Amino acid sequence: MHKVLIVDDEVFVRKGLINLIDWSSLQFEICGEADNGAQALALIQHLSPDLVIVDIRMPVLDGLELIRQVNAEGGHQPVFIILSGYPDFSYAQQAFRYKVSDYILKPVNEQEMVSTLRRIATTLNQKQLLSMTRDKPLVEIIIESLIQAEPGEQVMTQIAHTLELPLTAAYTYVIVEIQDLLPHREIDYLQPLQHTLRRYFQLEGQTLLIHVRAYNQYGVIVPPSWQAEQFGSARVGYAKLLQGLENHLSTEVALFVGHQVDQLQRIVHSRASADECLKYRFAAGVDGIFMAAELLERPLYYYDVDEELHGKLIYEIEANHKEGYNSAIDAIFMAFKERYFTPGAVANTVRRSMIAMINIIRQLEGNEAELSWLPELLNWQTKYRNLDQLKGIFTRFIEEAAEYIAKQRGEKSNGNIEKVKKYIDGHFRDNIYLKGIAADFHMNPIYLGQLFRKHYGMYFNEYLLTLRIEEAKRLLRQTKKRVYEIAELVGFQNADYFATQFEKLEKTTPSEYRQNMIDHS
Template sequence: MHKVLIVDDEIFVRKGLVNLIDWSSLQFEICGEAENGAQALTLIQHLLPDLVIVDIRMPVLDGLELIRQVNEAGSHQPIFIILSGYPDFSYAQQAFRYKVSDYILKPVDEQEMVATLRRIATTLNQKQLLSMTREKPLVEIIIDSLVQAEPDEQVMTQIAHTLELPLTSPYTYVIAEIQDKLPHREMDYMQPLQHVLQRFFHLEGQSLLIHVRAYNQYGFIVPPSWQAERFGSARMGYAKLLQGLENHLSTEVALFVGRKVDQLKKIVHSRASADECLKYRFAAGFDGIFMAAELLELPLYYYDVDEELHSKLLYEVEANHKEGFSDAIDAIFMAFEERYFTPGAVANTVRRSMIATINIIRQLEGNEEELAWLTDLLNWQTKYRNLDQLRVVFMNFIEEAAEYIAKQRGEKSKGNIEKVKKYIDGHFRENIYLKGIAAEFHMNPVYLGQLFRKHYGMYFNEYLLTLRIEEAKRLLRQTKKRMYEIAELVGFQNADYFATQFEKLENMTPSDYRNKMIDPS
């Protein structure tokens, strides 16, 4: 990892920059912060950062003067990026005289900053590669450099010479993901993983190009001497490797295999295709081996699960029907697999169901934090990396939530559908609606609507309309009130709409009905 020092007199700018970027994925880590140039000068001497991101205008010592003094000192020369709220050409001109790497205007654009950091990481990697000795190859630096961008010829020659690898030969980048249900880096698998891979690829005394990625992942380059096809097919070869890894590491593992390239310098393209395979991690039928050659033409699904499935799940949760919500969960997870949901689409579906369930609990004046499985489901992406693992925690959360909701509703004794009907019977002349009644009785409106139909054979709106039209018929028979008065008395805000709904239900207008009652002949 390359060390970064952030220098700005505004704390919110510093913290905003820290949180804006996924630093570790770009091979950087924040080693310190400073609020002025003088403080930064001291930290540069002690922390030896590889990169300094500095504001141009600061008290005590400004950004340009800081860079000048560091350049003159000569002992440690980090790369500088200047941040400025001033698009002043003279500032930029002076900055580039000091060999500043980049001049970025505030507010910082995330994409621009990420592109700059990628370029600087490649530069830093290449500097380290060129300073390597034959006695101690920096394998982590080598692979980090190779998988970020195609190195130039000088660097590529140095890599091949140091590792005694052919420049032109088949190479493949593979991601091994440890699915141990533990957060990233809680357990270090580097040594046992190296041991298995060295033995499997017959690399005794040779270098294995492997590095640590985020999310419990390790990336490695398959040596050119190994031919997976000798096992019958590439998939069978990787299946044999997967079996060896799981047996030795005593945990589930998934392999994401990039496309094969014909030169070592092109391994960046194999890495990119292996990263694309990660999007298919929840697809069915691949048995822990996800190969770019098989997957990348298959269409991915980026959206939420169907509304019908989502509504069914919530209904069964509110009803506390275990068989019902188990079936709904099975259908949702089958959709994940068969339609190739992306990890983002799966996360959105889980999040949506969880939020809807929590809202039901809150409507009942419950506290979702009393659910033992809530934290696990909230943080599932940091621990659970395949659908079987996710299904277990999701099912446990839903089952616990359904029981909690049933208990909460029983304690409040306001979920009785007969009481809801009596409320409607007594208030139908008012401007009532399903969502408002659901809130009154601490129920989810979707669940209430479905429950009402189940018990009374019609939707809430149909029942409400029936009550209003029956009352209107009584008023038409027994009074001489005008149509707009009757409409208002039975809960309609608009006389024309009342007339339309009356005719729809009775096959005649309100006036025709009144006339018929007066003169039945």
């Protein structure tokens, strides 16, 4: 795996880029993040990343100056990709003078980035092979070559001879993911995993084809001597393998099983289908075994959670109704499972909820940094790898945010809503609207609208219209002002719209209403 450092002063830009790309399938892993050039300079010296993706404009030390200093120091020289929101040729010229690999404009296009990363991975692989692989085992180099593209016949013959494996046989690529609630490689499972798999596959004195991937994952090429079908079905066979791994490693494990291929040369296709299975990691009914043969025909959901569900969650949080927001969380996570949300769609939903909480807290003049669970949820993809784990940390964050918001608001909702009503009663003649009132009272507009209806039996707009029409009726009865003047006095910007709304509510026009009052007096 080639190490990547991402440098951008916007945390959500960094997280968005991390979530946008399937780094592991491109032979990359994220080794660190930095929010300015000075911090990045120190991390480059400490982590020795192969690739640095850097924003061009940042505080303390900008992207171009960072690259200049790295080049000048003459130490570790990573490949650089520059991200920029400025389509200025002068920036690009300067970047390429510093031998930057690519210059990509924001917002980042996924296809463009993937194409660039593939090209860089090829360059880095060639450099690695030219260095005679001094710091990598031969088996790992061979595996990484096999899973990137189909080797030629001559190369395959040499590989098969070296590994003492048949060229034509049933092979399957399986991703073993360790779900231990720890960051990537905080515990190195390679040796215990090798020991367990050797014993399970009965590989006495034979080569085990295993390599380290990113995100606590290990890629394994299942030997042709062991096939899951011998247990009656592939799922039963992999279920026994999963149980054995969890027992011996004493942690939760998931298996992502690619399609079986009939030649070692074609294992790249099995690897690609195993990678596709990762997109189904939040699907229902898989019990930790994600099989390409079962999943890849099922349509994935790539979008955000429904607005209704999101709105309900925010409302219940603002009301600090624990039972209500827990019910909303249950519904959201059920949707993740049943509709096959992709990891990216799940991440977007989580990020949207976090941003909503941060905005509410800031409106209340609070500080989201006081939420102890925010950093954990912000980096959830480095540790929480299944839906139950994610739901646990998400729920803790929501509980803490709801309590913080309630405390920051400092008043009960009933008291606040009465103050809002009094404000409307006193200002209905002005150009007021729900969003502006919500901001004045440090409340979410959706929450305020629902709370108003709950307490007073009508929506904000209905109540405001009623007040204005009642005042218009009084002015029609007691003054000789013209209809357009009355419309303006009660808060309508357009006299025709006023007349339409008046007739809709009173079943008569303003002029007819006034005449009726005169006739009855």
